[in-house]
Amino acid sequence: MQNTEEVRSALSDRIQALSESQTIAMAKKARELAAQGFDVINLSFGEPDFQTPQYIKDAAKKAIDDGFTFYTPVPGYPELRQEIVNKFKRDNNLDYKPENIVVSTGAKQSIANAVMCLVNPGDEVIIFSPYWVSYEEIVKLAEGISVPLMGSLENDFKVTAAQLEQAITSNTKLVMYSSPSNPTGAVWDEEELRAIAKVLEKHPQVYVIADEIYEYINFEGKHFSLACVDSIKDRVVTVNGFSKGYAMTGWRVGYMAAHKEIASACDKLQSQITSGTSSISQKAAVAALQGGKASSLEMTEAYRRRRNLVLDMMNDIEGFKTYLPTGAFYIFPDVSAYFGKSHEGKTIENSEDLSMFLLADAHVAAVGGEAFGASQCIRFSFAASDEKLTEAFRRIKSSLAKLQ
Structure with missing residues (x-):
């Protein structure tokens, strides 16, 4: 032995x-x-x-009774993907099609999918710091090189466009950040994100993962999505999910919106790792989005x-x-x-x-x-x-x- x-x-x-x-x-x-x-x-x-709100639990129970107990499409049920499209239009003024949406087993998997599909060994990934603990480790799995970029406490830990401009090199492939932020609770406003987009316009080889899982937990103003900036929209992967805003942590449903080619790549990767997300959880997620934000x-x-x-x-x-x-x-x-x-x-x-x-x-x-x-x-x-x-x-x- x-x-x-x-x-x-x-x-x-x-x-x-x-x-x-x-x-x-x-x-x-x-x-x-x-x-x-x-x-x-x-x-x-x-x-x-x-x-989890009762109406979401009730939808899950109904899904079981209605026989939704079989394998699901890898990128998610068409009904859920359409509801996510509707959500992006309603909440973020973003126009997507279901082909741009991939549903995963939590936003963490959505982030991992995107990193694995975009980052080659040796690519630099700029991570706004302080950052969520898994960002650097996911980049490590993809054999990329993490480049933490620290925001100051005096600026509520928010990295600025000027800092980003200085950090980008010819090896930079990806930028990752969360807003509202884990661990700081910082929120980048529209002006700040548009300034960051101006920097990214100069570097067409650089893509972005915008982690918006805490979108609904915003104390000060309207949430702004970086993908709203048309000039860089096709290079932004927007990640969100149900765990925080709907208190659905154990249900494990996240999603991304991205250019069709990126979404298709993530679909392919996911097909070899987990396949589709739980049928019951997806039906609950449909109900969550249809039920609004109250x-x-x-x-x-x-x-x-x-x-x-x-x-x-x-x-x-x-x-x-x-x-x-x-x-x-x-x-x-x-x-x-x-x-x-x-x-x-x-x-x-x-x-x-x-x-x-x-x-x-x-x-x-x-x-x-x-x-x-x-x-x-x-x-x-x-x-x-x-x-x-x-x-x-x-x-x-x-x-x-x-x-x-």
Whole structure:
């Protein structure tokens, strides 16, 4: 029988180079601590704490009763793709056809499909930073070269058009960003994105993945899609889904809109990996889009209230540098004031150390900023009840006071 080291050495270089998702890893640690009997408040996971709206659940039950239990078309049911086309026209003023739409098992798969279909080994991929933890790892799988481009806290972590202009080289193939952003909650407005589009107009070899999964969780104004700029529309892959806006994380339905050739390539890739998304989930997604945005707007108002609550509590904690998140349900304070401080012989060297200290001492789970490309920060999710958030930051303040 082979031992563990022998089996590990047999694994591919590809998988050994890949990092585990730090958000999932921290959530796992929090569950393990909770299983030991500790009262852990988990602010590490990007998951709405709301139930999926009842009308969506009812559509899923009906789909089962109506016999939708067979394989689905790889790019999605025609009905769902048409509803997504309607959504883009209604919400984003974007004109697509069903042939431009590919439905996948979550927006993460949509992003991976697009990266794998666009990036060759050695291609440079500019990633607006701080970034969602999986972007860099997906680029790594495609054998591309990630080029993080850091936005400043003073600009709410938003990368500017001038920064992008300086970062593009002859090897740049792709730009990736999310708006509203995970982990910062930043939202690029129309003026900012049009300035970015002006830069991209000069570089026809550069494509863009615009991750809009948090589109409906926007506290300040109207969402603007980069693909609305006609001059670059054919080079923009717009990714969205149902997990955040409709509280459908477990249903695993995401989608992309792209030029027909890109969509066809992603269809081909997906046909060899997962084939079509769950039939029941797709029927639920049709109902979600047909039902409008009322439930999404109710959830967004709750997130706005929680954001304000968390900001008030954070601003009462010495050493946290904050800003105003204008979307999503995260805040990403600079916590570097605590680096170098100690408690019971343990020195805090970085945000990973601080997040582990908070888990062990305050029993509050958050994610260190290294995973998001910003080692001076920690990501806290405020997708939790007011009571849990209040208790979490009471504990955090008490624990941080122990660091000297």
